[in-house]
Amino acid sequence: MIIYITIILAFVLLQLIKEIYPRIHTIVYTIYIFLFLTYILTVFIIPLVSQYINVLPTNLLPVFKLLTFSVVLLFLSQIIEDLLLDYEYTSLASLFTFTTKAILLIVWLNHMQQFYDKFISILGLLS
Structure with missing residues (x-):
C-alpha cells in the first residue's frame, strides 16, 4: 500500500x-x-x-540465483528501454535491450558449460 x-x-x-x-x-x-x-x-x-x-536445496541454488538475476535484469532493461523511448532515444534503447539479452545468454551458456561437455561426451560414446 x-x-x-x-x-x-x-x-x-x-x-x-x-x-x-x-x-x-x-x-x-x-x-x-x-x-x-x-x-x-x-x-x-x-x-x-x-x-x-x-x-532451497543447495543443488538448485545456482539455477535459482541465475533465474532471479535474469528476471531482475530483464525487468530493469524493459524499464530503462521504455524510459529511453520516452526521450526518443530509440537506437540507444534497442542497443541496451540487445546488450542485456547478450549478457544473459553468455551467463547462461557459461553456467551450462558442464552440461554441454557431458552431453557431447555421451554423444561421442554413442557414435
Whole structure:
C-alpha cells in the first residue's frame, strides 16, 4: 500500500514540476525512476530472494540465483528501454535491450558449460 501512495505522491509532484519548471521535469523524472527502482530492489526483492535462498536445496541454488538475476535484469532493461523511448532515444534503447539479452545468454551458456561437455561426451560414446 505504501508503494501506491509513493507513486501517487510522486505523480503529483512530477505534475507540479512539469507545470512550474518544464525544463527540469525530465531530469527529476529520471532521477525518481532510478530512486524508486533502488527502493523496490532493496526493500522488497533482496529480502524476498534471500528468504527463498535459505529454503532451497543447495543443488538448485545456482539455477535459482541465475533465474532471479535474469528476471531482475530483464525487468530493469524493459524499464530503462521504455524510459529511453520516452526521450526518443530509440537506437540507444534497442542497443541496451540487445546488450542485456547478450549478457544473459553468455551467463547462461557459461553456467551450462558442464552440461554441454557431458552431453557431447555421451554423444561421442554413442557414435
